[in-house]
Amino acid sequence: MLPNFAYVRARTVEEALEHLGGEDTRVHAGGTDLLGCLRDRVFAADKVVSLRDVEGLTGIRRAADGGLVLGGLTTLAEVSRSSEVRGLYPGLAQAASAVASPQLRNQGTLAGNLCQRPRCWYFRGEFHCAKKGGAQCYAVGGQNRYHAVLGGGPCYIVHPSDTAPMLLALDAAVRIVGRAGERAIKLAEFFVLPEVELARENVLAPGEIVTEILLPPAPGLYSSYRKVRERGAWDFALASVALALRSIGGRVTQASVVLGGVAPAPWRAEAVERAIVGTTVDEKTARDAAAAAVEGAEPLEWNAYKLPLIRGIVEESLRRFHDYQPS
Amino acid sequence: MIPLTLRVNGRERRVLVEPRQSLLRVLRDELGLTGAKEGCHRGECGSCTVLMDGVPLYACMTLAPEAEGREITTVEGLLDGEALGPVQDAFAEHDAFQCGFCTSGQIVAVEGLLRANPQPSLEEIRTGVSGNLCRCGAYPNIFRAAGRAAELRAGRGGDS
Structure with missing residues (x-):
């Protein structure tokens, strides 16, 4: 049973912001992560502010610069079906269609997917863990096969989003509104590691909402998203890799490689990017670059399997890019 | 408690509920529509x-x-008068269940799939029902039933 709360349906962003002042006031977009968190008592709610009737928060439109603007409340199903997304940023369509199940994609929103809380079973369970203000991370020395191998400490969650690594690779920005005003920031500045902010996964202040996701123009852009999960469907990533590459004559001029499911935030694999820029990503380059993907990794007792997994999907994704090149 | 007007299977229904109630609980406990099952x-x-x-x-x-x-449709709303609708018929014809607990969810998922995509490929069917677990493992027959349902729906002229 969910805790008892008041329910209000805002009609405008301004009205929603007025309601979102209280400590235990929660914003409801698709609601799929909100209801899960409330049922698991991850946080409390005394008021839920629904955005379903707020106009202008859904839909996908061309930006003046040729990029795309995606309303924060656009569902994942709409993102994955959009002909503009598929045409310009196929990796984003792949990532959106890899989330959860058809029903959850019909309900879950793109902004919600970026802002969802982690799935760590200690965080979701009845443990007063470090992230919830407790003294320790129970994943250290506990059951940690789904936890972070990169960027962990003092908390070892992995960021669960599929669209986040892809949007970061695409150099997307988010528009954030709050009572104090409005700002647009790059996703690179949006997610934070637990060593910086233990209690939250991004820089959103209480009462702020993500209204838009902004994608820069995509001329000559190759993008792909590869996710590995334990089941063939409806599961979070054990590891994933998002690629966004530009090339001239098969030679990479610009590379963004971001890992998902392996770190507390989408994890930019800069060593891989350095290894492939200026090359045609032949077989040896792909293999060497993939090996660099796990540089600095510090697996816990039960999750070292993620290292060869990461190397495998990075190499596979780079080989796919190479094969895709028109000869 | 708040008053709500829900439109379920083409009928307007007024209920008084706590806002924390899930649609599932309201359908089952307030409206007596027990087709949608509570699994998890x-x-x-x-x-x-x-x-x-x-x-x-x-x-x-x-x-x-x-x-x-919103227009809410449960498995009860897929009947064709007193007779089974095409997706329901196809599930019966292809024995697409064992214990039957997941079946109404499977049928509604297939109905939703076919409304968006009247002639799905096997891969599209598999994806379409990938959000519905069957612990008995009746998947092969569910996939066959979904294919048959597409034929039956086409024969009976679209939305059931």
Whole structure:
């Protein structure tokens, strides 16, 4: 049973912001992560502010610069079906269609997917863990096969989003509104590691909402998203890799490689990017670059399997890019 | 408690509920529509699948007030008068269940799939029901039933 709360349906962003002042006031977009968190008592709610009737928060439109603007409340199903997304940023369509199940994609929103809380079973369970203000991370020395191998400490969650690594690779920005005003920031500045902010996964202040996701123009852009999960469907990533590459004559001029499911935030694999820029990503380059993907990794007792997994999907994704090149 | 007007299977229904109630609980406990099943009540099984404005969702992950003003269709709403609808017929014809607990969710998921994509490939069918678990493992027959349902629906002229 969910805790008892008041329910209000805002009609405008301004009205929603007025309601979102209280400590235990929660914003409801698709609601799929909100209801899960409330049922698991991850946080409390005394008021839920629904955005379903707020106009202008859904839909996908061309930006003046040729990029795309995606309303924060656009569902994942709409993102994955959009002909503009598929045409310009196929990796984003792949990532959106890899989330959860058809029903959850019909309900879950793109902004919600970026802002969802982690799935760590200690965080979701009845443990007063470090992230919830407790003294320790129970994943250290506990059951940690789904936890972070990169960027962990003092908390070892992995960021669960599929669209986040892809949007970061695409150099997307988010528009954030709050009572104090409005700002647009790059996703690179949006997610934070637990060593910086233990209690939250991004820089959103209480009462702020993500209204838009902004994608820069995509001329000559190759993008792909590869996710590995334990089941063939409806599961979070054990590891994933998002690629966004530009090339001239098969030679990479610009590379963004971001890992998902392996770190507390989408994890930019800069060593891989350095290894492939200026090359045609032949077989040896792909293999060497993939090996660099796990540089600095510090697996816990039960999750070292993620290292060869990461190397495998990075190499596979780079080989796919190479094969895709028109000869 | 708040008053809600829900439109379920083409009928307007007024209920007085706590806003924290899921659509699933309201359908089952307030409206007596027990076709949508409560398996996990946490969005992990699919047995509570209903259509909202023709699109499959989990009723357990939907707050009842979020459903206000939407067209809700449960498995009961897929009947063709007193007879089974085409997806229901196809499931019976292909023996697409064993214990039957997940079946109404599977049928509604297939109905939603076929409304969006009347002639799905096997791969599209597999994806279409990938949000519905069957612990008996009746998947091969569910896939066959979904294919047959597409034929039956086409023969009977579209939306059931």
